[in-house]
Amino acid sequence: MGDNSEDKENATRAAFSFLSIRPGHSRPGQIELLRVKSPLRPSKWAEKHFRLSTAYARPGPFSAYKWQREIIDAIQTHDEVIQVAPSQIGKSLIAEIQVAWCIDNIGMNGIVVYAKKETASDMFADRIRPMIKEIPAIQKFWSGNPDDLTQKKMRLSHMFLRIGSAEVPSDIATWSSGLIYASEVSKYRKHRGWDPIESLKRRQEAYRIIGRHKSLMESSPLFVGDCLYEEMHRSGVLNLRAYHPCPHCGKHQVLTIKQVKEIPNAKKETDHDPGRILRENAARYECMHCKKTIEESSRLWMSDNVVWAADGEKIENGAVVGRKEQKAVSFQYNRFVDYSFTFAMALSRWFAVQKKGTEAMQTFINEDMGEFWHEDTIQISEDYLHTKKMKYRQFTEGEVPNSVLILLLGADCQDDGFYWVVNGYGRGMDKYLVRSGFVAVAKNESQDGKDPHQLAYERFRAAVFASPFRRKDGRQMELFFGFIDRGGHRPADVDYICERIPQIRPYIGSTRVDFKRPVVEQSDKGIWWMGQSMLLSREVTSLIASERFHLPEDVTQDYIDQVRNEYIEPKKDIHGNTKLVYVKIEPNHYRSCENLALAACKAQSLENMLFDESAIAELTHPMSVPDSTADQGNTDDDAQSSYLAGRRGRRSY
Numbered sequence: 001m002g003d004n005s006e007d008k009e010n011a012t013r014a015a016f017s018f019l020s021i022r023p024g025h026s027r028p029g030q031i032e033l034l035r036v037k038s039p040l041r042p043s044k045w046a047e048k049h050f051r052l053s054t055a056y057a058r059p060g061p062f063s064a065y066k067w068q069r070e071i072i073d074a075i076q077t078h079d080e081v082i083q084v085a086p087s088q089i090g091k092s093l094i095a096e097i098q099v100a101w102c103i104d105n106i107g108m109n110g111i112v113v114y115a116k117k118e119t120a121s122d123m124f125a126d127r128i129r130p131m132i133k134e135i136p137a138i139q140k141f142w143s144g145n146p147d148d149l150t151q152k153k154m155r156l157s158h159m160f161l162r163i164g165s166a167e168v169p170s171d172i173a174t175w176s177s178g179l180i181y182a183s184e185v186s187k188y189r190k191h192r193g194w195d196p197i198e199s200l201k202r203r204q205e206a207y208r209i210i211g212r213h214k215s216l217m218e219s220s221p222l223f224v225g226d227c228l229y230e231e232m233h234r235s236g237v238l239n240l241r242a243y244h245p246c247p248h249c250g251k252h253q254v255l256t257i258k259q260v261k262e263i264p265n266a267k268k269e270t271d272h273d274p275g276r277i278l279r280e281n282a283a284r285y286e287c288m289h290c291k292k293t294i295e296e297s298s299r300l301w302m303s304d305n306v307v308w309a310a311d312g313e314k315i316e317n318g319a320v321v322g323r324k325e326q327k328a329v330s331f332q333y334n335r336f337v338d339y340s341f342t343f344a345m346a347l348s349r350w351f352a353v354q355k356k357g358t359e360a361m362q363t364f365i366n367e368d369m370g371e372f373w374h375e376d377t378i379q380i381s382e383d384y385l386h387t388k389k390m391k392y393r394q395f396t397e398g399e400v401p402n403s404v405l406i407l408l409l410g411a412d413c414q415d416d417g418f419y420w421v422v423n424g425y426g427r428g429m430d431k432y433l434v435r436s437g438f439v440a441v442a443k444n445e446s447q448d449g450k451d452p453h454q455l456a457y458e459r460f461r462a463a464v465f466a467s468p469f470r471r472k473d474g475r476q477m478e479l480f481f482g483f484i485d486r487g488g489h490r491p492a493d494v495d496y497i498c499e500r501i502p503q504i505r506p507y508i509g510s511t512r513v514d515f516k517r518p519v520v521e522q523s524d525k526g527i528w529w530m531g532q533s534m535l536l537s538r539e540v541t542s543l544i545a546s547e548r549f550h551l552p553e554d555v556t557q558d559y560i561d562q563v564r565n566e567y568i569e570p571k572k573d574i575h576g577n578t579k580l581v582y583v584k585i586e587p588n589h590y591r592s593c594e595n596l597a598l599a600a601c602k603a604q605s606l607e608n609m610l611f612d613e614s615a616i617a618e619l620t621h622p623m624s625v626p627d628s629t630a631d632q633g634n635t636d637d638d639a640q641s642s643y644l645a646g647r648r649g650r651r652s653y
């Protein structure tokens, strides 16, 4: 879609005629002088002239929060203003105000672009048309003729304004505009020969000649590498964030969920219970500099004294010193600028989404925290895993941490044996690796004339249940549930084992991703369960990267090496879009075990229960009575009947 030179020339002529000067005859400085008519700063202009239409929650005059002023005013001093912010925080209102200010003060053709066609229609009806009809400072440019106010083209006395969608190249491709406003930029997608942002910027070329062009972009972020991320991180864009002062030490910081700490319950436990945290306002913000608690009562003052600063800039007396200004600027902020969003609300929401899984966590990160989702792209480091070691050991009886409430197994089959892990889960999905190992037993191996399946079963059982699972406080734990991979190397052995250890069920993984189906579900074709391997693996990565992941001090090097060997990596496709690619490196057997153990957790809906005190009580009482005879000596029939006797945690082997 090359530029049409006639189009460019017309636009240039139109632009010059608005300035009442002839091309080639302007004196130096003349254009600069004429750039802005109003002596008012845009934020002041907005408070004087802008009106919120009836489509807004609170129609009427506009009054800016202090932290919004610098963003709004940036349209006067910068060529490009980007906002990266949560949903429903007023970022599109700020952009609309900036568009209105441009209409009243600069007057050049403009285009407003939304990600989807339907949004473009809705936004024209709800926001743009009322702005022109209802705001006197803008309405004066309109003839009053409805034909001059259609979605296809809005004709004002000194300019045209258009609305389009990033899905429809013809909406954008041939229209010369000095002003572009791109909304929901992170949802824009490139495809063959089509780059929406690039194409929009080409519309400005005729206006660039006379040095008059403005770009506005706003969006909630999606993930590292999306169109918004690329635009704000190109060179020449100054990336600013909202730095809040601490009421105690006066130092500035970007408020983050990481510094919101849970206040323990009456039993002095941090139960991560979203309902309780909200009810009891059980959260406090710890200043990252002085470590003192920042009270909710300071929030308004903090929000009013936000300093917009780039990483590494020095803030003195509430202002940045020594900034090198750029023509383009981005403002990235999160919901903490809104002082009615309490720290307890944030923490409660954070724990609630952790229960719901990766999708919900991503939404929180994008739409509340205003951050790009960072798929754990880099392989988890060995050093990091070593920091996860805690003071307990794998095979020493009585070393299972006291916070463990439930034991789950995941096992992976190979031709030469079985890899397996037993994980312990506690309140709030705290996860401990309780035991792990490899059982050497080759497929079809027989010993002393024993049936190969029987031999595989006996060795597997002897390894996993080598000694009772006893907690440090003496309480004996039983295996609650588990999955063993039936999809690969030795299905007959798997069936044989599952017939004899009824807590362990056969599992078949699918490499396809289908977001409409559960991550794990029981097959209607047989007794096995089906799971979506990539989605599970992705959640395991998040789990490993979280504070909820713990390893025993004697964890093996094999485990550490293998558990790192699956990760998701962003890769550019041929059109330049970022795609997430699932990477697996051999050997990754312990990682497969971890994925299956998480599947077991999901299959039993434990993710919800482990956040719910009454469900925890049901899961853990009555616990099985410690019984020294109740481990390896039992017959298979015993295991079967005790499994049937109770669904949860009350069986022995």
Ligand SMILES: [Zn+2]
Residues within 6 Å of the ligand: 246, 247, 248, 249, 250, 251, 287, 288, 289, 290, 291, 292
């Ligand atoms: Zn402080």
